[in-house]
Amino acid sequence: xxxxxxxxxxxLPGFQETAFIKGHEEYxxxxxxxxxxxxxxxxxxxxxxxxxxxxxxxxxEYDFPQGKISWFGGAKLNATYNCLDRHIxxxxxxxxxxxxxxxxxxxxxxxxxxxxxxxxxxxxxLKAKGLKKGDRVVIYMPMVPELAIAMLACARLGxxxxxxxxxxxxxxxxxxxxxxxxxxxxxxxxxxRSGKTIPLKNAVDAALPNCPEVENVLVLDxxxxxxxxxxNESWWHEVMADPDLPDYVEPEPMDAEDPLFILYTSGxxxxxxxxxxxxxxxxxxxxxxxxxxxxxxxxxxxxxxxxIGWITGHTYLVYGPLINGLTGLIFEGVPSYPGFDRFWQVxxxxxxxxxxxxxxxxxxxxxxxxxMVDKYDLSSLRLLGTVGEPINPEAWRWxxxxxxxxxxxxxxxxxxxxxxxxxxTPLPGVHELKPGSCAQPFFGVDPVIIDPDTGExxxxxxxxxxxxxxxxxxxxxxxxxxxHKRFIETYFSQVPGMYFTGDGAKYDEDGYFWIIGRxxxxxxxxxxxxxxxxxxxxxxxHRDVAEAAVVGxxxxxxxxxxxxxxxxxxxxxxxxxxxxxxxxxxxxxxxxVATPDVIQWADALPKTRSGKILRRMLQKxxxxxxxxxxxxxxxxxxxxxxxxxxxxVASTA
Ligand code: PRX
Numbered sequence: 001x002x003x004x005x006x007x008x009x010x011x012l013p014g015f016q017e018t019a020f021i022k023g024h025e026e027y028x029x030x031x032x033x034x035x036x037x038x039x040x041x042x043x044x045x046x047x048x049x050x051x052x053x054x055x056x057x058x059x060x061e062y063d064f065p066q067g068k069i070s071w072f073g074g075a076k077l078n079a080t081y082n083c084l085d086r087h088i089x090x091x092x093x094x095x096x097x098x099x100x101x102x103x104x105x106x107x108x109x110x111x112x113x114x115x116x117x118x119x120x121x122x123x124x125x126l127k128a129k130g131l132k133k134g135d136r137v138v139i140y141m142p143m144v145p146e147l148a149i150a151m152l153a154c155a156r157l158g159x160x161x162x163x164x165x166x167x168x169x170x171x172x173x174x175x176x177x178x179x180x181x182x183x184x185x186x187x188x189x190x191x192x193r194s195g196k197t198i199p200l201k202n203a204v205d206a207a208l209p210n211c212p213e214v215e216n217v218l219v220l221d222x223x224x225x226x227x228x229x230x231x232n233e234s235w236w237h238e239v240m241a242d243p244d245l246p247d248y249v250e251p252e253p254m255d256a257e258d259p260l261f262i263l264y265t266s267g268x269x270x271x272x273x274x275x276x277x278x279x280x281x282x283x284x285x286x287x288x289x290x291x292x293x294x295x296x297x298x299x300x301x302x303x304x305x306x307x308i309g310w311i312t313g314h315t316y317l318v319y320g321p322l323i324n325g326l327t328g329l330i331f332e333g334v335p336s337y338p339g340f341d342r343f344w345q346v347x348x349x350x351x352x353x354x355x356x357x358x359x360x361x362x363x364x365x366x367x368x369x370x371x372m373v374d375k376y377d378l379s380s381l382r383l384l385g386t387v388g389e390p391i392n393p394e395a396w397r398w399x400x401x402x403x404x405x406x407x408x409x410x411x412x413x414x415x416x417x418x419x420x421x422x423x424x425t426p427l428p429g430v431h432e433l434k435p436g437s438c439a440q441p442f443f444g445v446d447p448v449i450i451d452p453d454t455g456e457x458x459x460x461x462x463x464x465x466x467x468x469x470x471x472x473x474x475x476x477x478x479x480x481x482x483x484h485k486r487f488i489e490t491y492f493s494q495v496p497g498m499y500f501t502g503d504g505a506k507y508d509e510d511g512y513f514w515i516i517g518r519x520x521x522x523x524x525x526x527x528x529x530x531x532x533x534x535x536x537x538x539x540x541x542h543r544d545v546a547e548a549a550v551v552g553x554x555x556x557x558x559x560x561x562x563x564x565x566x567x568x569x570x571x572x573x574x575x576x577x578x579x580x581x582x583x584x585x586x587x588x589x590x591x592x593v594a595t596p597d598v599i600q601w602a603d604a605l606p607k608t609r610s611g612k613i614l615r616r617m618l619q620k621x622x623x624x625x626x627x628x629x630x631x632x633x634x635x636x637x638x639x640x641x642x643x644x645x646x647x648x649v650a651s652t653a
Contacts, residue, residue, distance in 0.1 A: 006393065008400070008433040012409050014382060015429030019295050027430045027440075034443040035471065042071070042284070042444065042474060049287040049323065051086050052077045053253050056280075062472045064497055067488040070257055071281035071474045078251035079155040079260055079279055080123075082287075083322035084116040085251065092116075095327045098301070098350050099145050102192035102333035104342075110145055112325070115152075118145075118240075122153035123249040125239045129216050131184060133158030133252050136262065138182040140164045140173055140204060142191030143332040146220050146236060147308050148318050150186045155260060155279075158252035162262040162274065165309030166191055166198070168591035170206035172272075176264050177211045180274055180481055184216045186236075190223035194337040197223050256280025262481045263311055265417040266531035267490060268502075268520035274481030275417050282420045283319055285475025289421040289442060290320030293411055294383055295428045300353040301380075303329040305343070305361065310528075311417040312387055316356060320421070335361050340368040344376040344403075355403070356385035356413075358527035359395050363557045366398045373402045383428055385411040388527025389559040390515050396435035414438035414515050416501065417529070418491065420475025423447070424513050437512045446470040447513065449505055450495050458506070466519060467505040468498040521615065523552035523560045528593050530562070532615075535596070538589035539564060542582055544572040549605050549613050550596070553622035561597035563622035565605060565644070574601045598622070600647060604640045617641060621648045 010024075021027050034041040039059040046052070046059075057074030087094075092113035100107045110118070131137065137154050139161055141147040147163075154161040162180050164173050177185065187204045190197045201219060208214055219229060220236040229235065254260075260279045264272040296302055302321055306312035308330075321328040329350055335343050343365065347355060365372065384404050386396075391412055400410055410433060413425040424447065426432075426439035433439075441447050449458035449465040458465045476499065480487040494500040504516040518524065521532045532550040539548035547567040555561035566582065568574060579599050586594050606614045620629055626645050632638060 006435055008435075010409070010426075010429060010432045012407055012429070015295065015409065018297070019427075019429035020292050021427050021430050024430055027427060031441065031443055035446050038444060038471070045288055046072060046280075046284050049284055049291075050077060050082050053081075056256060060472060064472075064492050064499070065488070067479065067484060067492050069472045069476060069478055071278075071284075071472075072256035075256040075280055076253040077256065077279060077283075078158075078254055079283055079319065080119060080152050081251040082283060083152060083319065084112060084119060087112045087325045088116055091325050094325065096322065097145055097148070098327070098329045100329065100331050100333070100346055100350070102195065102337065104338065104345070108145070115145075115149070117247065118149050119152040119156060120248050121240050121245055122149050123156040124245040124247075125218075125242070126153050126159065126184070127157060127249060128242075128245065129184065131157060131159050133254075134160065135184075136160045136162060136180045136182040137184045137186060138162050138164055138173070138177050138180070140166065140185060140187045140200065141220065142166055142188055142200065142222055143307060143330055144188070144220070144222060145330060146188075148330065151261075151308070151314075151318060156249060156251050158254050158258065160259045160262055162264070163309045163314070164264070165307055165591075165593070166200060167309075167593045169588050170203040171589045172591055173203055174207035174210045175271060176274070177207060177214060179264075179271070180262050181213050182211075183213060184218065185214055186218045186220075188220040188222040189225040189227050192223065192332060194334055197225070199225070201225075201227060254279040257478070259478075261314065263314065263417055265311075266522055266529050266534060268522055268531060269533055270531075271534070272531070273483070273486060273490070275477045276479045276481050277420055277475075278478055281474030281476070283323060285421040285473065286315045286320040287323040289475075290316055290326070291324050293413060293422050293425050293427065293442070294354045294356070294385065296321075296324065296326055296354060298325065300382070301327050301329060301350050302354045302356070303331070303347070303350070303352045304356040305331060305335075306356075306358070306387070311420070312356075315421050335365055339372070340365055341372040341375065344373050344378060347378055347381060348376040351380040353380050353382045354385070355381060355383070356387065358388040359386050359391040360389065360526040360557060360559055362386070362391070362395045362399045363559075366395060366402075367557070370398075370402045378403065378405065381408050383411065384408050385413055387413045387415070389524045390517060391436060393435040400435075409433060412436070412438045414513070418477040419473070420477065423469070423473075434512055437508070437514050439512050441513075444471070444473040448498070449507060450498070452519075455495060461509045462506050464504060464506045464516060466495070467501045467503045467513075467515070468495050469501065470498050472499075523550075523562065525552070525555075525560050525562060525593065526558045530590075530594050534590055535562060535564065535586055535594050538586045538594070539566060539582055541589060542578075542585050544568050544578055545582070546570075547605060549602075549615065549618055551615055551619045551622050553598070553619070555597065562594065563598045563600070563618075564596045565600050565602040565618055567602050567605060600644070602644055604637070604643075606635050606637075606641045606644070608634045609636045618644075621645055624648070
């Protein structure tokens with residue numbers, strides 16, 4: 001991360017007078033209280049943001065070494081009652097969602113009442129298929145309203161949803177279906193992307209022969225592909241039109257600690273983990289962070305561009321906005337179709353006031369020039385947000401000046417799938433803005449930088465270390481589905497007594513935090529988190545590959561690109577044909593999101609004498625940063641390194 005001393009004022013027009021948090025003093029006082037008396041602080045927020053069927057026996061109980069965290073235990077509520085039922089009498093006619101298709105001529109909107117009716121129907125349909133509280137359903141759908149409806153229908157019944165992003169392959173889908181033991185898959189015939197049709201159902205067909213527990217498949221007719229469905233497969237529209245289905249399904253009373261959903265995310269080792277979030281704490285944290293971070297007022301239109309298949313979509317496109325009764329925008333398309341001005345055209349069309357996207361999107365549109373933005377009236381915008389990866393100051397400035405016209409604060413929100421919601425972010429009207437810094441912690445969050453050598457907190461500003469969190473917050477994950485031991489090992493064993501984020505970070509003289517990036521073998525490609533181990537195992541599955549090591553390297557648009565060093569079996573020729581097969585292999589094992597950018601043949605990989613791959617050195621080679629190789633004395637055979645450097649230089653010259 002480039003360091004910068006640039007500071008932009010917190011005093012932007014419109015925020016001082018009306019912001020929910022009025023200035024730094026109020027922020028500090030509230031933050032202090034949230035840490036000193038979490039029970040009282042969070043009980044108050046729980047009353048304010050959610051409707052409970054039964055109150056809690058305790059607010060917080062926890063034991064980090066055992067990975068046990070409980071918020072509002074004994075309390076009862078239902079997510080969809082909070083998102084829908086309680087709004088019907090007051091804001092039933094308000095737009096819950098605008099939906100804009102990949103094709104600019106396709107759009108629709110849904111009021112809260114319409115959404116409520118559809119969710120009830122869908123819940124009735126799922127119930128009729130035998131689904132009940134605690135069952136799991138995997139949803140593999142494009143960005144259409146039915147995706148949100150399917151999630152909410154599950155939540156209404158207490159069925160645990162697990163959404164798999166449409167960019168994952170059949171293999172990844174099958175792994176997730178089996179890991180969570182899903183009884184049903186909800187999908188679509190296809191999805192539209194940049195005017196092309198992607199055959200989503202094909203992936204489901206390829207996955208299901210390996211998924212014996214799936215009993216039913218529900219298929220949305222999104223693209224009119226005219227598929228013939230198999231046994232135990234039904235069309236969404238036919239099922240929903242069944243005249244015998246009731247119009248109303250009682251929302252299942254859920255314990256605050258009952259799981260709401262499972263979402264798979266990559267770690268440094270092994271297969272992706274099924275992170276579990278709850279009904280009580282997660283929903284409260286989603287609701288509060290949505291309202292406060294974006295300073296969302298009731299009459300505003302909020303557009304979070306993330307796919308619902310990622311945590312950002314779960315929290316800031318579905319649960320957070322709906323609990324607050326806000327109007328959200330679901331966009332099916334991409335920033336570049338039909339042209340690179342699509343996002344700004346959509347902002348103007350729907351008069352979006354708060355806009356939340358990823359740095360990779362900013363970089364990809366910025367390179368097309370500011371004229372693409374300037375031709376639209378973006379005066380409705382009041383605040384911009386970013387998430388998913390560190391934002392480079394150049395991209396930040398471009399966003400601030402060209403999209404925000406130097407009058408909209410940018411909230412650079414740092415958080416993770418496991419944290420459920422924002423952990424650190426500037427608050428509008430409260431924090432000064434420093435491009436590239438995620439400023440200060442949200443309420444209830446107690447971050448600390450740990451010196452990896454001593455295990456002690458950093459002693460001075462700008463000392464780099466590992467970011468840990470000292471206390472629980474309501475939105476944190478509760479377990480890894482089916483593997484609580486892994487939950488403890490990953491998050492609570494590295495630095496005893498704390499939640500371990502896996503991110504390197506530091507704070508500056510003003511107590512502002514700066515995220516440096518992952519310290520583990522996780523790479524962040526266009527804001528998508530991928531484990532290098534997963535990509536390596538896809539590569540070594542090729543018959544000609546002996547060994548592979550994957551690292552990230554700086555990429556001008558994606559943030560990080562994927563660089564693979566591959567050793568072929570003896571006697572196999574290093575052909576472009578094999579490179580193509582390897583790319584195909586990764587795409588089919590994981591999905592297009594994990595497509596390698598560079599494959600370099602390696603006769604051997606640099607290893608320690610005990611056989612451990614020296615990844616730090618490979619990272620330097622991939623980045624072209626070969627002058628400072630650091631300590632090379634641990635390497636068993638230095639000639640391996642020289643060879644790789646030579647070939648890297650040759651391949652990029
Ligand atoms: O490395 C951090 C980076 O993304 C990781 C979390 O990825 P994921 O679980 O997929 O969630 C992404 C959306 C919340 C973090 O460990 N990251 C996320 N937001 C930021 C960030 N890095 C720097 N600045 C951010 N604002």
